[in-house]
Amino acid sequence: xxxxxxxxxxxxxxxxxxxxxxxxxxxxxxxxxxxxxxxxxxxxxxxxxxxxxxxxxxxxxxxxxxxxxxxxxxxxxxxxxxxxxxxxxxxxxxxxxxxxxxxxxxxxxxxxxxxxxxxxxxxxxxxxxxxxxxxxxxxxxxxxxxxxxxxxxxxxxxxxxxxxxxxxxxxxxxxxxxxxxxxxxxxxxxxxxxxxxxxxxxxxxxxxxxxxxxxxxxxxxxxxxxxxxxxxxxxxxxxxxxxxxxxxxxxxxxxxxxxxxxxxxxxxxxxxxxxxxxxxxxxxxxxxxxxxxxxxxxxxxxxxxxxxxxxxxxxxxxxxxxxxxxxxxxxxxxxxxxxxxxxxxxxxxxxxxxxxxxxxxxxxxxxxxxxxxxxxxxxxxxxxxxxxxxxxxxxxxxxxxxxxxxxxxxxxxxxxxxxxxxxxxxxxxxxxxxxxxxxxxxxxxxxxxxxxxxxxxxxxxxxxxxxxxxxxxxxxxxxxxxxxxxxxxxxxxxxxxxxxxxxxxxxxxxxxxxxxxxxxxxxxxxxxxxxxxxxxxxxxxxxxxxxxxxxxxxxxxxxxxxxxxxxxxxxxx
Amino acid sequence: xxxxxxxxxxxxxxxxxxxxxxxxxxxxxxxxxxxxxxxxxxxxxxxxxxxxxxxxxxxxxxxxxxxxxxxxxxxxxxxxxxxxxxxxxxxxxxxxxxxxxxxxxxxxxxxxxxxxxxxxxxxxxxxxxxxxxxxxxxxxxxxxxxxxxxxxxxxxxxxxxxx
Numbered sequence: 001x002x003x004x005x006x007x008x009x010x011x012x013x014x015x016x017x018x019x020x021x022x023x024x025x026x027x028x029x030x031x032x033x034x035x036x037x038x039x040x041x042x043x044x045x046x047x048x049x050x051x052x053x054x055x056x057x058x059x060x061x062x063x064x065x066x067x068x069x070x071x072x073x074x075x076x077x078x079x080x081x082x083x084x085x086x087x088x089x090x091x092x093x094x095x096x097x098x099x100x101x102x103x104x105x106x107x108x109x110x111x112x113x114x115x116x117x118x119x120x121x122x123x124x125x126x127x128x129x130x131x132x133x134x135x136x137x138x139x140x141x142x143x144x145x146x147x148x149x150x151x152x153x154x155x156x157x158x159x160x161x162x163x164x165x166x167x168x169x170x171x172x173x174x175x176x177x178x179x180x181x182x183x184x185x186x187x188x189x190x191x192x193x194x195x196x197x198x199x200x201x202x203x204x205x206x207x208x209x210x211x212x213x214x215x216x217x218x219x220x221x222x223x224x225x226x227x228x229x230x231x232x233x234x235x236x237x238x239x240x241x242x243x244x245x246x247x248x249x250x251x252x253x254x255x256x257x258x259x260x261x262x263x264x265x266x267x268x269x270x271x272x273x274x275x276x277x278x279x280x281x282x283x284x285x286x287x288x289x290x291x292x293x294x295x296x297x298x299x300x301x302x303x304x305x306x307x308x309x310x311x312x313x314x315x316x317x318x319x320x321x322x323x324x325x326x327x328x329x330x331x332x333x334x335x336x337x338x339x340x341x342x343x344x345x346x347x348x349x350x351x352x353x354x355x356x357x358x359x360x361x362x363x364x365x366x367x368x369x370x371x372x373x374x375x376x377x378x379x380x381x382x383x384x385x386x387x388x389x390x391x392x393x394x395x396x397x398x399x400x401x402x403x404x405x406x407x408x409x410x411x412x413x414x415x416x417x418x419x420x421x422x423x424x425x426x427x428x429x430x431x432x433x434x435x436x437x438x439x440x441x442x443x444x445x446x447x448x449x450x451x452x453x454x455x456x457x458x459x460x461x462x463x464x465x466x467x468x469x470x471x472x473x474x475x476x477x478x479x480x481x482x483x484x485x486x487x488x489x490x491x492x493x494x495x496x497x498x499x500x501x502x503x504x505x506x507x508x509x510x511x512x513x514x515x516x517x518x519x520x521x522x523x524x525x526x527x528x529x530x531x532x533x534x535x536x537x538x539x540x541x542x543x544x545x546x547x548x549x550x551x552x553x554x555x556x557x558x559x560x561x562x563x564x565x566x567x568x569x570x571x572x573x
Numbered sequence: 574x575x576x577x578x579x580x581x582x583x584x585x586x587x588x589x590x591x592x593x594x595x596x597x598x599x600x601x602x603x604x605x606x607x608x609x610x611x612x613x614x615x616x617x618x619x620x621x622x623x624x625x626x627x628x629x630x631x632x633x634x635x636x637x638x639x640x641x642x643x644x645x646x647x648x649x650x651x652x653x654x655x656x657x658x659x660x661x662x663x664x665x666x667x668x669x670x671x672x673x674x675x676x677x678x679x680x681x682x683x684x685x686x687x688x689x690x691x692x693x694x695x696x697x698x699x700x701x702x703x704x705x706x707x708x709x710x711x712x713x714x715x716x717x718x719x720x721x722x723x724x725x726x727x728x729x730x731x732x733x734x735x736x
Contacts, residue, residue: 119587124598128641131587148641183736184583184644308635
């Protein structure tokens with residue numbers, strides 16, 4: 001058997017897992033591993049400028065490809081800088097492996113230089129973690145880590161590796177396990193057929209049904225089947241922020257995103273429904289509003305791989321624990337065998353009602369010919385310039401909601417944002433990860449002048465690797481979402497929500513070796529977009545000045561039901 | 574409602590901290606906790622008591638089951654079960670009190686395991702409410718020190734928690 005050092009084992013295991021990229025930053029306790037990386041060329045290491053960006057880049061890669069993202073950081077500050085990225089991936093169930101260096105085993109607990117109890121610090125934000133106590137265990141630990149990260153409800157797994165376990169002079173036999181068996185971890189592989197049958201019967205009886213599809217449909221590779229099911233039944237479909245793209249955004253059956261900033265018709269459809277088919281969604285507080293007033297007439301069928309998600313916030317009448325893909329497939333088979341038809345007459349009436357809502361309050365905003373540009377116009381121009389076929393990453397705030405509302409995602413894995421944790425600074429590094437995964441694809445990062453500055457140092461990484469990401473900086477000179485809440489709930493007192501002393505983003509982009517553009521007039525927007533996207537091999541930073549007083553609407557009224565919404569600054573339901 | 578949850582988990586470093594962490598992270602309460610390896614040295618048995626309605630307990634058990642190191646668990650309070658806790662208690666035993674304490678120990682079927690001229694150390698096992706009752710009978714003013722093991726439990730009959 002081949003004899004390898006711990007460091008060589010780590011690298012070989014990455015190769016055996018078929019890892020293309022590892023995002024990281026070197027430091028004392030991982031130097032043995034970096035030396036082993038240097039001596040091979042099948043795993044490419046991407047040097048970021050901050051460890052947080054390494055995690056988001058790996059995360060973006062994972063969301064765009066479905067494959068796990070891999071990160072390497074050193075001990076102490078390197079490791080703690082990865083925490084936000086771990087938490088982001090954990091909240092959105094993204095498969096990720098983070099290898100963190102640790103001080104040598106005999107120094108652990110001595111407050112050694114760059115020592116942090118990373119297992120302890122990361123515990124609440126990982127699916128699982130391992131500490132390497134013996135280099136011999138590395139192949140098995142690596143195998144288990146990839147297995148745990150990518151199966152069941154996916155999530156990040158951390159491996160903490162003390163420096164002595166990777167020492168080049170200590171060699172152990174290496175054999176990568178073909179299979180992994182853990183008596184304490186067995187993710188559900190099938191939904192309960194009896195429950196699925198009950199669900200199908202309920203769907204056949206429904207008079208006002210709705211399919212509510214979340215990020216689990218994308219993670220569980222269920223988009224095609226969900227689309228097939230929705231078309232077969234002619235039911236309206238609404239997507240969560242995380243689920244955008246799992247059902248085509250331009251499909252007439254799509255009533256748009258639901259929840260806090262969901263469309264009027266999506267929230268009305270949910271509230272008025274009699275059967276909700278929730279698929280890979282977790283009925284979280286940004287969707288339900290006040291749980292006591294949530295969809296009073298609805299029976300809930302809830303499909304999810306994670307039993308703990310079912311009936312956590314809202315009781316499910318028909319819970320189905322299982323992989324979305326398998327459950328939907330079985331549902332479709334049952335429909336075929338059953339020859340079941342939904343209540344067409346009732347559906348016709350239901351669709352009339354929904355069309356009515358669409359007509360009354362579709363997505364809209366006011367423009368002012370002589371005034372500043374609207375942020376919504378920027379997203380619409382982006383949609384046009386990219387023909388609706390870009391990978392769009394976003395940061396967090398108003399621009400994120402506009403990018404969710406006004407860009408129609410027709411395919412899964414095209415909309416990449418930090419939905420659960422809401423991590424500002426996610427957008428640019430995530431876009432890097434996507435661009436590495438798909439070098440020829442159009443990748444746009446929709447951001448704001450607040451968020452972009454939380455990981456702006458990555459402009460340097462983009463130059464190093466020639467990543468032609470297009471940064472759409474929707475610059476409203478304020479922390480827009482904070483400001484909106486202050487307008488609506490704090491009497492317009494804008495406490496710390498200004499962005500004073502903004503940098504000259506054009507000069508900044510140029511200083512990093514990229515192309516910068518400043519756009520202040522709407523009539524220049526379309527031309528500038530075309531120009532930017534024509535520069536196929538350059539990163540373009542578009543600094544686009546927009547109205548700083550714009551709000552995101554609709555917006556659910558706190559503590560109300562799903563149908564209680566502000567539709568503009570003056571109108572409410 | 575009070576529940577006794579009994580967990581079989583991998584006897585590995587860090588496993589216990591994940592269980593404890595889960596409770597503090599999600600705002601659940603642990604009233605008592607006892608843990609030790611089983612006859613199979615790769616497994617630990619952890620018993621904890623907590624309070625909550627059915628919904629909360631369901632969430633707790635689901636989340637515990639999600640922990641990678643948890644192999645199996647059971648809510649003992651769902652069925653007939655035996656619950657025991659060990660208490661060592663030091664009580665004042667002077668003058669007339671000496672005989673009084675001795676009588677109470679006999680009534681509660683405890684044992685005096687250490688004696689000085691002024692103090693009895695009593696060992697008592699039973700369900701938690703029996704131990705509470707003993708402290709009540711002695712009177713809190715007489716108690717110098719109490720140490721309790723936390724609840725251990727096992728199902729009645731043929732039902733077993735094993736691999």
